[in-house]
């Protein structure tokens with residue numbers, strides 16, 4: 001069920017030099033309010049405690065690499081809230097909103113929807129959620145997406161997963177996906193792969209350089225990929241451990257490495 005918050009935060013100006021945490025932007029304070037309290041002694045502000053900052057994972061990978069499939073398993077085990085950027089956009093089409101037609105045409109052509117549109121949809125979900133742990137699936141798809149997220153949401157991901165899959169395998173999977181998606185055809189798929197290589201890879205490299213990227217070999221059975229690669233990554237984060245203790249005890253921790261540029 002999709003709940004809307006009563007008052008949505010306005011967009012934050014990129015020219016502002018003040019750093020607004022996601023705590024403020026998405027969890028409690030409305031953005032305008034937080035700027036209005038800038039002159040107030042920080043101790044007098046009614047801010048949520050810092051330790052309550054949400055845990056954010058970006059899930060990246062080419063079309064058909066298995067992002068959505070693995071997200072379902074992560075949700076089952078660790079209870080993160082799954083926000084699929086593609087699903088949010090498809091819901092706009094289904095609900096026939098003012099951006100619906102524009103989004104439909106871009107998705108049909110394998111192109112990227114303007115960042116402001118996608119980030120606003122994600123922002124709305126973050127703001128209206130009671131969860132503090134999110135999987136943002138299929139976003140950011142471009143450097144521009146990434147910068148827009150940072151500017152508007154004022155948050156960085158804790159973890160970035162990259163499902164690394166050969167193109168041939170991705171094509172086979174997409175053409176057999178069978179979910180009635182308008183972009184699951186060979187013509188759109190070829191365009192999507194070009195966009196993935198040209199626009200999404202720089203985002204992946206960015207997080208690799210920041211030491212936040214976990215590259216996962218996306219070939220294998222769904223269960224093996226999860227058990228051998230995905231589970232150990234999430235098991236290593238204290239914030240996620242509580243709800244999954246029984247699963248962690250059964251897992252083989254240590255097969256995945258965080259990558260960085262050094």
Ligand SMILES: Nc1ncnc2c1ncn2[C@@H]1O[C@H](COP(=O)(O)OP(=O)(O)O)[C@@H](O)[C@H]1O
Pocket residue numbers: 061062063064065066067068069070173174176177178218219220221222225
């Ligand atoms: N490891 C896997 N091996 C074979 N098929 C898979 C695997 N993971 C996912 N699939 C299938 O491939 C298709 C694309 O998976 P999906 O999770 O939708 O990928 P993405 O979200 O990255 O586009 C789906 O039909 C899914 O059932």
Ligand SMILES: O=c1ccn([C@@H]2O[C@H](COP(=O)(O)OP(=O)(O)O)[C@@H](O)[C@H]2O)c(=O)[nH]1
Pocket residue numbers: 061062063064067068085086087089106107108110111112113114118137138139140141145183192
């Ligand atoms: O941040 C996003 C996510 C998706 N899309 C559009 O939605 C399509 C489908 O995205 P989704 O993540 O659902 O595809 P998947 O990779 O799972 O096949 C993409 O090709 C884009 O046209 C976009 O513009 N911005």
Ligand SMILES: [Mg+2]
Pocket residue numbers: 067068084086138
């Ligand atoms: Mg998907």
